[in-house]
Amino acid sequence: MTAASAARPLALVTGATSGIGAAIAEELASTHDLVVVGRNEPALAAWASRDGVTALRLDLSDPEGFAVAIAPLGIERLDVLVHAAAIATGRAVGSASVQDWREHLVVDLIAPAELTRLLLPAVTAAQGDIVFIGSGAGTRPVPGSAVYAAAKHGLRGLADSLRIEVEPDRVRVVTVAPGQTDTPLLRSGVEASGGTPEPERYIRPESVARAVRFVVDQGPDTQITDVAVRPRQELVRL
Template sequence: MKKALVTGASRGIGRAIAEELGKDHHIYAGASKDASDIVGALPSAEPFEVDLTDTDAIVRAAREITELDVLVLAAGVLHKAPFTELTDAEWRESFDINVLAPVTLVRELLPALRRSRGLIITINSGAGFNGYPGNSAYCASKFALRGFTDSLRLEEEGRVRVTSLHPGRTDTDMIAGAQHGDRPKMDATQVVRAARLAVDAGPEAVVEFLRVRPVEGERA
């Protein structure tokens, strides 16, 4: 059975992807604290519990994984506030979790992924292309994640496939308090379908980029 590590697997998009890939993969279920709920819901899974702001802890946990086919970097944090109200701690956490944790995980797991000619999927955002008011830390971190992903894809060409997946507004607890007016949100299952497309495309083809967003409604 192939193996997949999904960070942020305890909730939201990460959980939805873990449940889908769990149909035909052994899942390392990433969570900051307790992964027992998602592990218990999957046919074959084990916890990957690690504080993504702790680089040493990430390294120790990743080095326990010697075989890996798919790495899905779905964990993320959103601090929504005007720039003048964001604290240094919120900026650091945004980059620690959204950028530096993925960098560390890729560095440690790249040998295993090269051996399997595997796949890395970064769950980015529309905020990786556009700035939005009240989202400066999140947008900056997602721009950085996109740059890392795009460069990694070029460097690993022919060895590891790399997909940058950019969901639009998705109905998860991360944006539950965000103000979107009457603009629609999509279910996480729509993001799952995009991720599955990238997984099923290989190993002889790579889906380099995917953008999926909710339909805005009828247009004239």
């Protein structure tokens, strides 16, 4: 059974085996017990070897299976829920297939919604925080990324609607929307489009993690609802 210790709150982070999710989990590990969710078996094993950490392999393309997968954790109170997992494939409207739309919307939007639904009683019990890792594409899409941008627009709408719904329960909901961040996901996307990654111009995942830390460390009288994390020098301006 996973539960926060008497001294340490509990956080669950999806996408915690790579990129931004891994950096957020590492940032929170200093103050929280963790449930790390991902697909990379070696990375999950490394997390599982650490004190106060439970590793969970979860297929985000199968939201119908979430209830069975998380039930053994026995989570009754959850102080922080971070949705960092995502897929991103460059697809314009004219080239996107139904399968492209389905894959992105399930992983990037439906999966966070369903996991939130299942864990909401535990977050409510803790008067906790729900953090959605959005994207600059959620407000400023670029050409050729219609499918990903639509999913991230939807995620922002989910967060904004949820915030209104849970406000009476003192649950805080935030969208942290980073621009181009130096992750395997971004690098593979740049290379797939024929470009060359420019890591020196990208945001570091640890910087996004510090933004999440800022959000969850707010006092009981406030909530930060939207945080845009942009590169120091913009790569794309629209």
